[in-house]
Amino acid sequence: MRKSILIFILVCIxxxxxxxxxxxxxxxxxxxxxxxxETIDVKxxxxxxxxxxxxxxxxxxxxxxxxxxxxxxxxxxNSAKVKKQTPLFEYYNPSIEHQITAKQKYLAHLKQIPxxxxxxxxxxxxxxxxxxxxxQSQLRTTIYAPLDGIVTINQTNPSEKNELILQIYQPNxxxxxxxxxxxxxxxxxxxxxxxxxxxxxxxxxEIISIAPLPVAxxxxxxxxxxTMTITSKPEFHFGKHFQINIPSRTIExxxxxxxxxxxxxxxxxxxxxxxxxxxxxxxxxxxxxxLEGLRQGDKIAKDASTVLSKQ
Numbered sequence: 239m240r241k242s243i244l245i246f247i248l249v250c251i252x253x254x255x256x257x258x259x260x261x262x263x264x265x266x267x268x269x270x271x272x273x274x275x276e277t278i279d280v281k282x283x284x285x286x287x288x289x290x291x292x293x294x295x296x297x298x299x300x301x302x303x304x305x306x307x308x309x310x311x312x313x314x315x316n317s318a319k320v321k322k323q324t325p326l327f328e329y330y331n332p333s334i335e336h337q338i339t340a341k342q343k344y345l346a347h348l349k350q351i352p353x354x355x356x357x358x359x360x361x362x363x364x365x366x367x368x369x370x371x372x373x374q375s376q377l378r379t380t381i382y383a384p385l386d387g388i389v390t391i392n393q394t395n396p397s398e399k400n401e402l403i404l405q406i407y408q409p410n411x412x413x414x415x416x417x418x419x420x421x422x423x424x425x426x427x428x429x430x431x432x433x434x435x436x437x438x439x440x441x442x443x444e445i446i447s448i449a450p451l452p453v454a455x456x457x458x459x460x461x462x463x464x465t466m467t468i469t470s471k472p473e474f475h476f477g478k479h480f481q482i483n484i485p486s487r488t489i490e491x492x493x494x495x496x497x498x499x500x501x502x503x504x505x506x507x508x509x510x511x512x513x514x515x516x517x518x519x520x521x522x523x524x525x526x527x528x529l530e531g532l533r534q535g536d537k538i539a540k541d542a543s544t545v546l547s548k549q
Contacts, residue, residue, distance in 0.1 A: 307331030
């Protein structure tokens with residue numbers, strides 16, 4: 239009986255000590271929870287955005303040449319569909335007419351001179367006749383369509399030198415833009431590009447052509463630009479501007495993610511494994527450009543030292 243009482247008292251004392259001391263023991267207990275390793279998702283850099291404009295596939299402009307005279311006759315009407323070499327309009331040159339009149343009077347005078355009076359009279363008559371024929375061929379000049387298309391007449395009776403008379407355009411629509419040399423080598427024919435109509439709407443266009451020679455060169459910045467054409471949709475007016483998203487195929491990661499200048503720690507199945515990469519330093523020293531070894535969608539440790547510290 240006495241033994242049972244002693245055991246009961248002992249249990250009560252131990253229980254009291256545990257009850258009173260547990261909060262302090264819990265408070266002083268070290269936190270052994272492991273700090274998670276921060277990771278980043280590898281992805282391509284943001285796309286380059288350039289502007290483009292809706293244009294016809296081909297356009298030709300005809301300007302006024304005042305040396306040919308004035309427009310005497312039109313063969314076509316505005317908005318007419320024409321084939322290549324269709325007559326468009328005719329110049330008439332009054333100054334040539336005056337020269338022909340003067341030559342004709344001179345020829346009439348020569349024909350009144352007795353043939354035996356001058357040995358070279360026949361030669362002079364022939365020369366004058368030839369000059370009259372040449373001038374008559376220049377009296378009227380017909381201008382022909384340089385390509386198939388639709389005619390847009392800007393001025394029926396132009397008077398200023400080089401004034402725009404008309405344009406002929408092919409109705410099929412394309413988007414024309416200029417690509418800087420920094421990204422032109424990353425593009426290929428038939429590549430798909432996102433064309434933004436406005437902040438909400440967009441469609442996909444396909445690269446038709448990339449000019450082999452630069453259309454513009456900025457010597458001060460040592461940059462060239464190349465004309466590029468992209469497929470479009472016919473419902474937009476010519477002259478409509480678009481924003482063109484050119485996807486990037488370059489990858490940048492923080493410098494801290496690289497170990498020993500050639501490794502990153504790739505996360506696979508909740509473990510980190512070494513991955514050999516080839517990188518190029520960048521000007522800011524905070525990021526590096528990945529040349530080989532990583533692809534979009536890979537997950538790597540943001541700071542390689544955190545992985546090493548847990549090994």
